[in-house]
Amino acid sequence: MQSKTMECHHKKPKSLGGDDSYNNLVWIKTEVHRLVHAVQQETIEKYLEQLDLNKIGLKRVNSLRKLVENSVI
Numbered sequence: 492m493q494s495k496t497m498e499c500h501h502k503k504p505k506s507l508g509g510d511d512s513y514n515n516l517v518w519i520k521t522e523v524h525r526l527v528h529a530v531q532q533e534t535i536e537k538y539l540e541q542l543d544l545n546k547i548g549l550k551r552v553n554s555l556r557k558l559v560e561n562s563v564i
């Protein structure tokens with residue numbers, strides 16, 4: 492049940508000094524985007540279940556989570 496919607500994400504958030512340069516932007520699926528920014532365990536579990544990521548996908552999510560200063564999941 493994944494949407495095909497893509498969203499633009501700032502690898503380094505503007506709040507941490509990130510800018511709108513090409514290198515700082517990435518297009519990711521809406522659900523992945525939610526997961527990158529999720530802090531509540533319930534939300535994290537919901538999107539992990541929806542996305543059913545493989546190891547590489549999870550690694551990518553975690554590298555994006557680290558950049559926004561969220562915990563590794």
Ligand SMILES: [Zn+2]
Pocket residue numbers: 499500501524528
């Ligand atoms: Zn974002």
